[in-house]
Amino acid sequence: MNVFKHFRDVLLVELEALEKAGELPSGLDFSRVSVEPPRDPSHGDLATNAAMVLAKPAGLKPRDLAQTIADRLATASHVNGVDIAGPGFINIRLEDDFWRARIRDVLKAGTGYGASNFGAGTPVNVEYVSANPTGPLHVGHARGTVVGDVLASLLAKAGYAVTREFYVNDAGGQIDVLARSAHLRYREALGEDIGAIPEGLYPGDYLIDVGQALAQRDGAKWRDLSEQQWLPEFRTFTTNAMMALIKSDLASIGVHHDVYTSEQSLINSGGVENALETLKSRDLLYRGTLEPPKGRAPEDWEPRPQLLFRASEFGDDTDRPLQKSDGSWTYFASDLAYHLDKYRRGFSTMIDVLGADHGGYVKRMQAGVKALTENKGDLDVKMCQMVRLLAAGEPAVMSKRGGTFVTLKELLDEVGGDVVRFIMLTRRNDAALDFDLVKVKDQSRENPVFYVHYAHARCRSVLRHAATELAGADLSPEALAKVDLSPLTDSAELALMKTMAVWPRTVESAALAHEPHRLAFYLQELAASFHALWTKGKDEASLRFLLPADPALSLARLALVQAAATVLASGMEVIGVKPLEELRS
RNA sequence: GCGCCCGUAGCUCAGCCGGAUAGAGCACUUGAUUCCUAAUCAAGGGGUCGCAGGUUCGAGUCCUGCCGGGCGCACCA
Numbered sequence: 162m163n164v165f166k167h168f169r170d171v172l173l174v175e176l177e178a179l180e181k182a183g184e185l186p187s188g189l190d191f192s193r194v195s196v197e198p199p200r201d202p203s204h205g206d207l208a209t210n211a212a213m214v215l216a217k218p219a220g221l222k223p224r225d226l227a228q229t230i231a232d233r234l235a236t237a238s239h240v241n242g243v244d245i246a247g248p249g250f251i252n253i254r255l256e257d258d259f260w261r262a263r264i265r266d267v268l269k270a271g272t273g274y275g276a277s278n279f280g281a282g283t284p285v286n287v288e289y290v291s292a293n294p295t296g297p298l299h300v301g302h303a304r305g306t307v308v309g310d311v312l313a314s315l316l317a318k319a320g321y322a323v324t325r326e327f328y329v330n331d332a333g334g335q336i337d338v339l340a341r342s343a344h345l346r347y348r349e350a351l352g353e354d355i356g357a358i359p360e361g362l363y364p365g366d367y368l369i370d371v372g373q374a375l376a377q378r379d380g381a382k383w384r385d386l387s388e389q390q391w392l393p394e395f396r397t398f399t400t401n402a403m404m405a406l407i408k409s410d411l412a413s414i415g416v417h418h419d420v421y422t423s424e425q426s427l428i429n430s431g432g433v434e435n436a437l438e439t440l441k442s443r444d445l446l447y448r449g450t451l452e453p454p455k456g457r458a459p460e461d462w463e464p465r466p467q468l469l470f471r472a473s474e475f476g477d478d479t480d481r482p483l484q485k486s487d488g489s490w491t492y493f494a495s496d497l498a499y500h501l502d503k504y505r506r507g508f509s510t511m512i513d514v515l516g517a518d519h520g521g522y523v524k525r526m527q528a529g530v531k532a533l534t535e536n537k538g539d540l541d542v543k544m545c546q547m548v549r550l551l552a553a554g555e556p557a558v559m560s561k562r563g564g565t566f567v568t569l570k571e572l573l574d575e576v577g578g579d580v581v582r583f584i585m586l587t588r589r590n591d592a593a594l595d596f597d598l599v600k601v602k603d604q605s606r607e608n609p610v611f612y613v614h615y616a617h618a619r620c621r622s623v624l625r626h627a628a629t630e631l632a633g634a635d636l637s638p639e640a641l642a643k644v645d646l647s648p649l650t651d652s653a654e655l656a657l658m659k660t661m662a663v664w665p666r667t668v669e670s671a672a673l674a675h676e677p678h679r680l681a682f683y684l685q686e687l688a689a690s691f692h693a694l695w696t697k698g699k700d701e702a703s704l705r706f707l708l709p710a711d712p713a714l715s716l717a718r719l720a721l722v723q724a725a726a727t728v729l730a731s732g733m734e735v736i737g738v739k740p741l742e743e744l745r746s
Numbered sequence: 747g748c749g750c751c752c753g754u755a756g757c758u759c760a761g762c763c764g765g766a767u768a769g770a771g772c773a774c775u776u777g778a779u780u781c782c783u784a785a786u787c788a789a790g791g792g793g794u795c796g797c798a799g800g801u802u803c804g805a806g807u808c809c810u811g812c813c814g815g816g817c818g819c820a821c822c823a
Contacts (some may be wrong), residue, residue: 200766204777210765212801223803248803333823356771424823453818456747467821478749478819485821492823520750521818539759543749546816564797595758604785607772615785627784650783670762683758685770689787696787700778707782722782746786 162266163665168207168253169196169558176211176234176417179584183217184229190408198469198663205244205252206260206659211256212249223249239346251462260658261266261646268642272731275668280321284507287313290411290418291328294403295339301516304545304594306569307585307737310416311677312543319672324508325418327644328499330423331400332690333492339363340395340401344383346372346397351381363483371402395602406471410569414578422502424495431497433490436533437483439501445532451479470497474699475528491521494601497529504530504538511538512699514590517546541675546593548585550672552571552598575600583610586736609685613729616688619695620726623706627719630707638727641720647722648714651704653694657721660690661728668735684732 172194179185194215199208221225224245231243231251242254243632267274289309292302310325317323342363342629349355350372358364375383375398376466383391404421409419427433440446449469453462469480470493483494503511515522525544530540550557550567557567572579580601588594604611627636636638649655664683671679696706706718730740 179764195765197762197765200761208766214767233775250766252766330823335823380822451820454748457819459820465821482820487821489821492819496823517751517817519818519823520823523750533749543785544817546751578749592759594751605787608785609771611785612771615783619783619786630782651795674762676762678760679762682770683813689770690752692786695782696778698782699787702781705782705819745783 162263162662163279163669164263164662164667165196165198165207166167166669169194169209172196172209172211172230172234173659175237176215176217176228179229185215185226187338189215189218191215199252200252200658202249203252204246205242206257207253209251209253210249212245212251216249221280227251227447256637257655259651259677260655260662261649262719263658264646264724265642268638268720269726270727272727272734273727274731275664275735276318276320277665277669278320279669280316280319282320282322284324285316285324286324286326286501286503286506286508287316287512287514288328289313290405290416291330291405293330293335294400294407295335296361296403297367297653300548300550300567300572302571302588303414303569304412304548304582304585305514305574306416307413307582308545308677309512309544310589311582311680311736312512312587313512314737315668315677315680316672318735319668320670321510324415326420326422326503327418328496328744329397329400329404329421329423329425330492332428332495334493336396336400339399340392341388342469343368343371343395343399344388344391345377346373346457347375348384350376351384360438367406368399371399374398374402380631397617413570413573416580422499424499427498427502428490432502433494435495436501439471439533440497443532445474446483447471447729449480451482452467470529470532472525472528472532475531477524488668493525493529493534494524497533499541499593500526500538501528503535504534509534509538510542513540514543514545517544520544529555536746543590543675545590549593549595551595551599554597555597569580572641574730574743580610582737583681585614586678589676589678609681610738611744612692612732613684613743614687614741616691617726617729617733618721618742619740619746620691620729621742623722624719624726627715628706630709631712631715634712636719636723638723639721641716644716645713645722646720648717648718651694651697653704654698654718654721657690657694658724660687661724664728664731680732680736684729684736685731688724 165173176185177570177623180187193211194211196207196209199205211230212223216223216226226246226248231245234240234251234253235243239259240253241256244252246252277485287309290306292298313323338361345355345358345362346368413482425487435444447469448466450464453459465486467482468484470483470618472481473479481493483491500511506559527540530538575598584596584601601608601610606612624636667679667683671677698706704723706715708715733740
C-alpha cells in the first residue's frame with residue numbers, strides 16, 4: 162500500500178463531498194492536490210497542500226478552507242488528529258495501529274513489498290550499455306550499465322512492462338578496423354611475425370584468441386586473399402566474438418538484456434530508407450550545406466551539400482546530416498531508424514542511458530523521435546557523468562594506451578559486483594562520481610554498501626538468536642504476520658515502521674522520475690532507522706528485541722525485525738545486490 | 747562562439763512534476779559497550795542554496811542574464 166496515495170484518495174472523497182454540500186464550487190481541478198510526508202516529522206505523518214492549491218479557484222481564504230477540510234478529515238478512519246499550520250498546510254496524524262498494520266503488509270508481501278501496478282503495464286524500452294563491439298567492457302561502462310539495469314528493474318517493480326535492450330553498433334568503419342586487427346592476429350596465429358600493432362588498429366590482447374579461433378577453424382584459407390575477400394567474414398566473426406565477450410562481462414555483473422538489435426541488420430533490411438521515407442513524406446528532408454560552427458571551425462572544413470534532417474524544427478540547434486560523402490548512412494541516420502523501430506515495436510516510452518560524452522547528441526535524437534512519431538513517442542535520455550576511480554583518495558590511473566585498460570571484469574574482481582552496483586547509485590546519474598577502490602571495502606558508517614548490508618545482517622542475527630531463545634515458537638513470516646503488534650509503542654519502533662511504509666511510494670516516485678539512485682538513498686535511511694532502534698535497545702534493556710520473559714512482546718518485535726529485513730531485501734533486490742545473512746568472515 | 751550537465755554546511759552529497767524553520771554522512775566537541783555484532787548509536791556547533799533580476803500566496807526547485815567547473819560541437823560511433 163502506498164500510504165500517501167491511499168490518503169490522497171480519502172481526501173478526494175472528502176473534497177467531492179464538500180462540492181456536493183456546496184462548500185466548494187464544482188468543477189475544481191484537484192490534480193495539484195498532493196499528500197506527502199511533511200518535511201519535519203514533528204508536523205505529523207501526512208501533509209496536504211489542498212487548501213493552498215484550491216483556495217484561489219474556490220474564492221476562499223486558504224486557512225478557512227483548510228479548516229473546512231480538516232474538520233472532515235478528522236473523522237476519517239485511522240486519522241488520529243488534524244491540524245493546520247503555516248500558510249494553510251493540513252497536517253494529519255495517524256493512529257499507531259495504522260502503522261503497525263503496515264508490518265503485516267510487508268510480512269505478507271515478502272520482498273515483493275513495494276511492487277505495484279502503478280505503471281499499468283505500459284511498455285517501456287530501456288536501452289543501456291550499447292558499447293561498441295570492439296572489445297571487452299571497461300570501467301567507463303560500469304555506471305551506465307548499472308543505472309540502466311536498475312532503472313529497468315525499478316520500472317518493472319512499479320508495474321511497467323520493461324524491455325532491456327542493447328543496440329549493437331556493428332555497422333560503422335570501426336568494425337572494418339576491428340576486422341583488420343583480427344586479420345593481423347589471424348596471420349600471427351598462423352605463425353607470421355606481425356611485429357608491433359600498427360597505429361590505428363586495435364592492439365588489445367583479446368583479439369589474439371579471435372585470430373587463433375579463425376586459424377583453427379579455417380586454416381590458411383584467408384591469408385593470401387585480398388582484404389575485399391576476407392573482410393566480410395572477419396567483420397562478422399570478430400563482432401560475434403566481441404559480443405560474446407561483452408555478454409560475459411555483463412553476466413558477471415548480473416546484467417541480461419532481453420533484446421539485442423544489430424545496426425547492420427537494421428540497415429540491411431532497409432530500416433534506414435524506411436525511416437527517411439517517413440521523414441520525407443513530412444517534408445523534413447532536404448539537400449543543403451551547413452554553416453561551420455562559429456568560433457570553432459574545423460581546419461578541414463569545406464562547404465558540402467548533404468542530405469539533412471530538419472532537426473531545428475523540433476528543438477535542435479541545427480539541421481543534421483544523414484549521409485556520409487561515400488553514400489553510407491551516418492550513425493544518426495541508423496539511430497533514427499532504430500528508434501522508429503522501437504516505436505513500431507510498441508514502445509511509446511523509450512529511455513536511452515548514455516555516457517556524458519554523448520550530451521550533444523540528445524537534442525537531435527529527441528527531435529528525431531518527435532518527428533518520426535508525430536510527437537507520440539517519448540524519449541528520455543539519462544546521461545551518466547564520469548566516474549573517477551580513486552584508491553584511498555588518490556587517482557587510480559587507467560590508460561587505454563598500449564591496449565591495456567582497466568576492464569570492467571578487473572573492477573568486479575577487485576571489489577565485487579554488489580559493491581559496484583550500489584556505489585554507482587550513490588550519486589544522481591548526472592553528477593560526477595568518485596569511486597574509491599579502497600573506501601568501498603571499509604567496514605564503517607562511511608561506506609554505504611557496508612552500512613546497508615550490516616543492517617540486514619543484524620536483522621538476520623536477531624532472528625537466528627530468536628530461534629534458540631524462543632525455541633518452539635513459529636517465527637515464519639506467515640506466523641509473525643498474525644502476532645499481536647500492539648506492544649510496539651516505542652518512538653523508535655514507530656519511526657522504523659513509518660520508514661518502511663514509505664518504500665512503496667519511493668518505488669513509484671523513483672520510477673516516475675526515472676531516478677534509480679533514490680533507491681540507494683532510501684536504503685541508507687531505512688538502515689539508519691534500524692540501527693538507531695538497535696542501539697536504543699543497548700541503552701534500555703526493555704527495548705531489546707528478545708526478552709525471553711515476555712514472549713508476546715518478543716514476537717511483536719520479531720515481526721518488526723523480520724519486516725525490516727524484508728524491506729531491506731526488497732530494495733537490494735531491485736538494485737541487484739544480494740542481502741547478506743552475516744558479515745563475520 | 748553555440749549547446750548540454752553541474753554549482754546547496756570546512757569536505758562529499760540528498761532535497762521526491764514549487765510548499766512550512768533547507769537535510770544526511772565525514773571532520774570537530776561530548777556521551778553510550780557485564781546484555782541480540784559499539785563494524786553501531788545519541789547530542790552539539792556549522793548555510794546570503796554561485797551572483798542579479800523575474801513569475802508565484804510561496805522559489806534550492808520554474809524563467810532570463812551573468813560568473814565558475816565539466817562534456818560536446820559537419821561526412822566518428
